[in-house]
Amino acid sequence: MTEASKEGFREVASRKISSKMNEIIDEWKASKEWFCKPHSQMSDKDIEEQGSSLLSHLIKYVETGEKDELLAYVREDLKSKVSKGYRPEDVEDAIRFWNYLIVRTLRPEFEKEDRKNRFAELISGLFDEVSGLVSKEARSLYVAELELRVEERTRQLKESEKGYRELVDNALVGVYKTTLKGELLYVNEALASMFGFDSPEEMISEGAQARYKDLNRREVLLEVLKKEGKVTDFEVEVLTRTGKTKNILVSAHLEGDVFSGMVIDITERKKAERRLQRNEERLKILFDHAPDAYLLMDEEGIFVDGNKAAERLFGYKKEEGIGQNLLELGVFPPEEMERATENLLRTIQGEITGPDEFVLARKDGSPITVETRTFPVTIAGQELILAIARDITEQKKAEEAKNTLLSNTSHELRTPLTSIEGYAKFMLSGKIGKLPEKHEKCLKIIVEESDRLRLLIDNFLDLITIDIEGFRMDMKEVSIAQIIDRLASSMKMQLEEKGISISRKVPTDLGYVRGDAARLRQLFSNLLDNAIKFTPSGGSIEVRSITDDSSVMVEVADSGIGIPSKDLPHVFERFYQSDGSPTRKFKGVGLGLAICSEIVEAHGGHIEVESKLGKGSVFRVTLPKSEEAKDG
Amino acid sequence: MAKKKILVVDDEKNIVDLVGMILEAEGFDVSKAMSGPEGISKTQKEKPDLVLLDIMMPEMDGWVVYRKLKENPKTKNIPVAMLTVKAQTIDKEMALDVIGVEDYITKPFTPEELVERVQKLL
Numbered sequence: 001m002t003e004a005s006k007e008g009f010r011e012v013a014s015r016k017i018s019s020k021m022n023e024i025i026d027e028w029k030a031s032k033e034w035f036c037k038p039h040s041q042m043s044d045k046d047i048e049e050q051g052s053s054l055l056s057h058l059i060k061y062v063e064t065g066e067k068d069e070l071l072a073y074v075r076e077d078l079k080s081k082v083s084k085g086y087r088p089e090d091v092e093d094a095i096r097f098w099n100y101l102i103v104r105t106l107r108p109e110f111e112k113e114d115r116k117n118r119f120a121e122l123i124s125g126l127f128d129e130v131s132g133l134v135s136k137e138a139r140s141l142y143v144a145e146l147e148l149r150v151e152e153r154t155r156q157l158k159e160s161e162k163g164y165r166e167l168v169d170n171a172l173v174g175v176y177k178t179t180l181k182g183e184l185l186y187v188n189e190a191l192a193s194m195f196g197f198d199s200p201e202e203m204i205s206e207g208a209q210a211r212y213k214d215l216n217r218r219e220v221l222l223e224v225l226k227k228e229g230k231v232t233d234f235e236v237e238v239l240t241r242t243g244k245t246k247n248i249l250v251s252a253h254l255e256g257d258v259f260s261g262m263v264i265d266i267t268e269r270k271k272a273e274r275r276l277q278r279n280e281e282r283l284k285i286l287f288d289h290a291p292d293a294y295l296l297m298d299e300e301g302i303f304v305d306g307n308k309a310a311e312r313l314f315g316y317k318k319e320e321g322i323g324q325n326l327l328e329l330g331v332f333p334p335e336e337m338e339r340a341t342e343n344l345l346r347t348i349q350g351e352i353t354g355p356d357e358f359v360l361a362r363k364d365g366s367p368i369t370v371e372t373r374t375f376p377v378t379i380a381g382q383e384l385i386l387a388i389a390r391d392i393t394e395q396k397k398a399e400e401a402k403n404t405l406l407s408n409t410s411h412e413l414r415t416p417l418t419s420i421e422g423y424a425k426f427m428l429s430g431k432i433g434k435l436p437e438k439h440e441k442c443l444k445i446i447v448e449e450s451d452r453l454r455l456l457i458d459n460f461l462d463l464i465t466i467d468i469e470g471f472r473m474d475m476k477e478v479s480i481a482q483i484i485d486r487l488a489s490s491m492k493m494q495l496e497e498k499g500i501s502i503s504r505k506v507p508t509d510l511g512y513v514r515g516d517a518a519r520l521r522q523l524f525s526n527l528l529d530n531a532i533k534f535t536p537s538g539g540s541i542e543v544r545s546i547t548d549d550s551s552v553m554v555e556v557a558d559s560g561i562g563i564p565s566k567d568l569p570h571v572f573e574r575f576y577q578s579d580g581s582p583t584r585k586f587k588g589v590g591l592g593l594a595i596c597s598e599i600v601e602a603h604g605g606h607i608e609v610e611s612k613l614g615k616g617s618v619f620r621v622t623l624p625k626s627e628e629a630k631d632g
Numbered sequence: 633m634a635k636k637k638i639l640v641v642d643d644e645k646n647i648v649d650l651v652g653m654i655l656e657a658e659g660f661d662v663s664k665a666m667s668g669p670e671g672i673s674k675t676q677k678e679k680p681d682l683v684l685l686d687i688m689m690p691e692m693d694g695w696v697v698y699r700k701l702k703e704n705p706k707t708k709n710i711p712v713a714m715l716t717v718k719a720q721t722i723d724k725e726m727a728l729d730v731i732g733v734e735d736y737i738t739k740p741f742t743p744e745e746l747v748e749r750v751q752k753l754l
Contacts, residue, residue: 411688414717419646419741426650426743431657456739518725
């Protein structure tokens with residue numbers, strides 16, 4: 001057959017196939033019931049689609065003689081059917097359909113007309129090939145897919161069962177199954193170990209009843225189970241393998257005469273609860289027996305809780321106060337309200353306040369003096385204020401009494417002293433006649449000693465006052481230069497009398513110190529008094545001062561007897577007395593310098609001393625400069 | 633020139649006598665009162681040039697006497713100096729700055745000091 005005739009044949013064949021196609025497809029559709037197995041999934045639409053698509057490949061094959069593409073199409077289509085979940089019988093339907101298509105379309109026509117023709121052979125070969133493919137490959141593909149699925153499902157089932165089993169076996173809570181009679185059917189590891197057994201089997205062998213501390217409790221459990229079909233969080237006291245008591249919670253449900261469920265060990269929880277209760281009781285006792293009043297209030301001042309001391313202090317029962325605003329309860333008199341409110345606000349902002357003194361009113365109206373401290377606290381996430389109030393009413397009364405006593409004593413001491421000193425001095429003045437020399441000497445000693453006594457009383461009263469009231473400082477801008485100036489001129493007579501010269505190197509523009517003028521005058525007066533006292537006739541005193549940006553420094557230097565080096569560290573201590581004072585005459589009362597030191601400290605400065613025995617002493621005072629003065 | 637008259641008011645006899653001796657020696661005319669009420673009546677009657685007044689006295693203390701003297705138009709222009717054992721700075725400043733007494737002399741005092749301060753006030 002020539003190439004040309006071959007071309008011509010193919011053209012004819014294609015045309016024949018095309019015209020035949022719809023006829024064959026309709027034929028199949030019409031006799032589908034007969035061709036296909038029951039429940040075939042192949043719809044008419046499927047048939048049309050598959051038919052036309054296969055036939056177009058057939059035509060291509062006829063035209064080109066290329067069979068691989070046709071085979072590849074069949075293979076792909078089978079694969080896709082399997083993966084789409086076609087049942088084996090549906091796949092077979094499809095194969096049967098294709099066979100029919102091929103046979104009806106090609107074979108009868110060409111076999112009949114052109115049996116010896118090469119094309120007929122080709123068609124026949126293709127048919128065999130498609131059939132073989134269908135019978136072998138499609139099936140194997142399908143089976144493989146199916147097997148894969150079965151395997152996967154089996155594995156999933158196994159896993160899930162294993163999973164549940166493991167879950168129960170290894171659960172942290174106890175799991176069990178038992179008969180109503182008390183035979184244990186199952187216990188997990190957790191339950192066995194909860195009861196001190198090495199293995200579930202060991203526990204199972206002893207049965208359920210052996211675990212109950214009181215078997216009546218089991219009867220109650222069974223009654224509930226029978227009545228309700230289940231129990232939830234049923235508390236039981238049980239015995240471990242070694243006989244130790246444990247507290248457990250049982251939850252179970254009944255099925256026939258078997259019940260199963262869960263066990264939670266609450267022994268530790270019970271212990272913790274008891275511990276907590278004990279702690280709470282202890283704290284309550286500590287809280288209630290504390291001598292100071294403890295009050296808790298919320299951010300708005302609403303009273304939340306308080307101790308017995310608070311009830312005693314204010315005269316209210318706790319219940320009367322709860323839910324009340326402390327600021328409105330009448331405890332704070334109007335004049336204390338502002339300070340009290342301010343303290344609360346500061347505490348809310350996280351500050352600790354106090355100790356502050358308040359005069360408050362008890363329920364019966366009587367006044368009490370209290371020292372308060374407040375603390376910001378957080379209890380279970382809530383911001384609260386803890387106020388601690390200490391009753392210092394009696395203490396204050398005692399202090400006042402002491403104060404009055406001291407003040408009176410001092411005055412009582414001073415009055416006779418005024419007479420002693422005054423009469424002696426008057427006699428010495430010669431206004432009532434000249435005295436014999438010996439009498440004069442005696443009178444001078446009386447005057448000197450009464451002077452000492454007066455100084456002692458003055459300083460003593462001063463220190464006691466400081467102790468009781470603290471420094472009552474009236475802070476102002478004070479010129480140190482002016483103070484020293486005035487002191488020096490007021491001491492002029494004293495200096496002249498003793499023949500001591502004084503030189504001042506104090507610049508007038510020394511600057512200002514913020515302080516109490518009277519206290520600072522007392523400070524320098526004490527230092528100058530000392531210098532005069534310890535400097536012999538003909539000696540000299542120098543007051544010099546320098547200043548820098550932040551402080552004013554003043555030195556009082558004398559050419560006096562000096563201070564032994566062993567005494568130097570102690571000269572600012574109260575009542576310090578040097579054993580080695582050269583003569584009794586120079587012995588001070590030991591308070592003047594202590595007062596100086598306290599005054600300097602109260603002003604935020606410091607005082608120091610340098611001295612050489614026999615050469616003199618230098619007292620150096622450094623005071624911080626006033627901020628305003630610095631800026632100005 | 634007539635002698636200046638000074639009235640000393642104090643419940644302590646020794647103090648009144650001492651002040652009297654010192655001031656008389658300086659040539660002053662000294663009158664004495666041993667209590668607050670006596671001090672007031674003597675001031676009204678004798679019109680002294682200066683009153684030296686103790687503070688802590690039984691019956692009527694120096695501050696009440698002072699107030700009464702200053703409230704009375706007849707005596708309010710007579711200078712009054714406190715003569716007291718209350719030596720603390722705070723008392724002294726209170727008396728001078730707040731109350732406005734003419735002087736504040738603390739006991740014990742030296743005769744010279746007393747004379748000097750009295751002379752200043754006259």
